Amino acid sequence: MAEASFTALRSFYPGKRPWLISRSGYAGLQRYARTWTGDNVSSYDTFRFNIAMGMNLGLSGLPFYGHDIGGFVGPIPDEELLLRWCQSAVFQPRFVMHSWKPDGSITEPWLxxxxLSDIRNFIRIRYRFLAYIYDLAIRASEKGIPxxxxxxxxxxxxxxxxxxxLDRMAGDAILIPSPxxxxxDEVSMRLPNEINWFDPTHQIVYKGGEKLSFHxxxxxxxxxxxxxxxxxxxYKIEAIGKSLLDSYEFIVIPPAEKSDIDLLPIACIHSEDDGESDFILGSYWRWKMEYTIEGENCYCLNITQTESIDEENNSSVFxxxxxxxxxxxFMLYDENEVEIGKSVVFDFDKxxxxxxxxxxxxxxxxHG
Structure with missing residues (x-):
């Protein structure tokens, strides 16, 4: 069914990537559709089970999945359950509230x-990080990494x-604590060894191997x-489809020491395209970002284009x-060692x- 739907959409919309969701499938489903974890129950146990189920799906070759936030069936989720589920879904492949109740009630952000302001903030954070999540989706499709x-x-x-x-990674750059x-409201977690970790909420760096407890x-x-x-x-946090995706902010998290570069030589692989055409060579731009050590407490962030859009596919100016x-x-400096400040904006037409x-x-x- 998924393959037939995929083939039909390819025929009806040539040159466009099909976007399908299927509630079931066999091995190979990931070639044609994404999925979700079925009619989950509105309970805290199910919420935690869903996190493990999602990671298992990714490890089994199905990277595009999600869970019905708040649960599909069962009682109306209480305030704690709804907010914890929203927190958990911010970096997951799918963020959707979807429910059915015998009395006709619906799980909604304004429940x-x-x-409501907290849930709105979670949604805005997700919109902000969709550029990173999109890069993870591309990596998953090319390399099979969850x-x-x-x-x-x-x-x-x-x-x-x-x-x-239930601690987990979103890609190789973001560590998410278990609920x-x-x-x-207290969480304990152990940070992976040999890596330094930056807490953007409190602007603190923690050494790898530390055990943290926090609210x-x-x-x-x-x-x-x-x-x-x-x-x-x-950079512009707006609903997808209502504005051009033309403003990016790259959050630069410098190494705290040389080992951070040694263990992850490539700081970022970033791609951009029109979001709907077939994702093939010549249909997207891609850049590799790497740090080099220039001196004590001094690094150079080098950004190199590795793929570009063919002229025949390039219908608009960049x-x-x-x-x-x-x-x-930290401060940023240009190639002539002139101080720029804590942030800099480049306007590109190419x-x-x-x-x-x-x-x-x-x-x-x-810390420590």
Whole structure:
């Protein structure tokens, strides 16, 4: 069924990528459609089970999945369950509220009016990070690497990591803590060894191997950036389809020490296209971003175009804004070593082939 639908859409819309969702399928479904974890129950146990189910789907070759936020059947989710589910879904491949109740009630973002602003904020954060999530989707389609995975998959040599933990990675740059137990707001987690981790909420760097305990409140979203990475985000936070995706912000997370570069030589692989044409060579731009050490507390972020759109496929000029920003304690400099500031914006009418930014400074708060 999925293959037949895929073939029919390809025939009806030549040159456009089909977008299908199927609730079931056999091995190979990932070639034609995404899926979700079925008619889940509105319960805290199911919510936690769904996180594990999603990671297992990714490990089994099905990277595009999701869960009905708040549960599809069962009682109306209480305030805690709805917010925890929204927090968890921000970096997952799919973020959808979908429900059926015998009394006709519906799970919606405004189910608890006093929490609407929190849920709206979670949705805005997801919109912001969709550029990164899109890069993860491309990587999954090309290499089979899950978009959301157990931390142990990214760090297989760290035998201290628990395989049954709900801590997880979104790609190789963002670490997401497991949700608290029901009725609690405290989380404990162990950071993977040998990597420095940046907490953007509190502007603190933590050493790998540290065990953290912290409060995870209902109205916030917690995650950690891997030092030595670059995170693509959308600068204009608007609903997809209502505006041009022409403004990006790259969150530069400099290395805290040389080992951050050694363990992850490529800081970012970023692609851009029209979002609907067949994703084939010549239909997208791609850049590789790498750090090099220039001196003490001084790095150069080198950005190199590795793929470009063929002239025959390039129906529009590359009119985009790229903004780069660094954490507190760092400054950006241009190729002539002139200080730019904590952020810089480039207006491009052509896709950049090479770009270099000098990053100087240190993290202001290093734990321990």
């Amino acid at each position: 608890y009016p006093n929490r 978009m959301e995975s157990p931390v142990a998959l990214e760090f297989p040599e760290d035998i201290s990591l628990q395989l049954d933990s 608290p137990e029901q009725g609690k 995870y409140y209902l109205g916030e979203i917690r995650y950690f950036f891997r030092c030595g990475t670059v995170i693509p985000t959308f 009119r985009k804004k790229w903004r780069f920003s660094v954490p507190d304690g 896709a950049p082939k090479k770009l270099s930014l000098r990053v100087e400074g240190t993290y202001r708060n290093i």
